[in-house]
Amino acid sequence: MKSFRTLAALSAIPLLVVWGCGGGGGDDTVTPGPGNGGTGEVTTYGTTNLPGRLVVQSANGPATAYDLRTGQRATLPTSATGGNDWYGSTDTASLLRLSDGGPNGTQVAERIRTTDWTVAGTPTNLPGSFTRPKVSPDGRYILTFWQPGADPAAQRLTIFSTETGQVVKQGSQLDGEIVTSSPAAWLPDGRYLYLAGRRLYESSPTVTASTLRATLTALPDNSLSQNNIDVKSNGSQMAISPDGQQIAFNWGGPRGTVTGDMNIWVVQVDGTGLRQLTSPPDPNSALTFVYGNPTWSPDSQWVAGALYMGGVSAAPVFPPDQSFPGVPGGIVGATGCSLNPAFVLPATASKVAISWPTYDVKYGLKVRDPSGTGGQWVSACSTIQWVQ
Secondary structure (H helix, E strand, C coil): CCCCCCHHHHCCCCCCEECCCCCCCCCCCCEECCCCCCCCCCCCECCECCCCEEEECCCCCCCEEEECCCCCEEECCCCCCCCCEEECCCCCCEEEEEECCCHHHCEEEEEEECCCCCEEEEEEEECCEEEEEEECCCCCEEEEEEECCCCHHHCEEEEEECCCCCEEEECCCCCCCCCCCECEEECCCCCEEEEECCEEEEEECCEEEEEEEEECCCCCCCCCCCCCCCCHHHHCEEEECCCCCEEEEEEECCECCECCCEEEEEEECCCCCCEECEECCCCCCCCCCEEEEEEECCCCCEEEEEEECCCCCCCCECCCCCCCCCCCCCCCCEECCCCCEEEEEECCCCCEECCCCECCCCCCCEEECCCCCCEEEEECCCCEEEEC
16 A cells, blocks of 8 residues: 655645736746846856756746856747746756636646747646646646645656646656656656656656666665655655756655755666765754755756755855855855855766855856846745756
8 A cells, every 4th residue: 555645744845836926917028138238258267168958947027047158148938828847858948837717716737938938839738737838849748746736645657638627648657646846757758757766767758668678776775764664755846957867856765863954866767877866065053955956958968956945044155256256255145045055066077066155156056146247146935947
């Protein structure tokens, strides 16, 4: 029999659960920031720069896309009904924008091209509540963990058709579990993978069964009840690299008396080469360190994420950085929620500890200040997505 758990037991995990809330009105116009007088490449990462753009969700208001080659920022368009929620997938050329305003209280999911931020295909009306929807690379399906009613244990892995909005498949090895995030992701060829405990399964929208691809036995025990039942994978977030070769996901594990830590791990899609990418900055701290929202660079060489520090009162220290054009000493800031620094690591890294509360300049990201007079360090309120 599968285990049932309360949502309170997983309160330390950052959740992106959609319950039908949305923002104000908007349009499909991308608004660029003023930058600091230049459009050329700058050192947004250490002494170099990175490919693509990082989309950072705001706590209130539109998301922002930061160009990691130039440091320039652009405010992303909201839908006519105020869609400010953006979700990524393996295809870095598109994102899923979610907003209220569908018939009978449904939410409208739109596939948005990241080249020009226009809508691709027909919007899909999704009912009920669900976690972190992901559109397939061909745009035909949306994968999510859907809860049609009030029972959280009825939330199941569900595939919707983007053309009709109808359920085309439902069910997985996680049936009967309370899934608080999205431990599933699309492969480039239209199949998908998901974690059920330490077990990695493969399936597709046209196949009923799931095939066990690998068992990640080296993962630490993350049982809440210490009864050999893996449960926190249901709160994990999974991302597959654009080349379809690697998986990044976060996973919980005990550290002394601390049970709420989560670290990002990387593994090949066949289950080999499992490696812990992050590590707590202070192994003796009573604080909880949650590394989350792993997202891949378009070239599949880097993994970005955020260190979520909810529940602490001290803000991080953002040091000056003279390598960024126009940043005067000591005048720096955070974009978004200042408690949660964003970072980037090589996909080949191992057990990197992102410093806290001092912002980690080695792995942090620098962008142009919206005032046009300097730069800022990047932090994340909720989701981040790396796109082309």
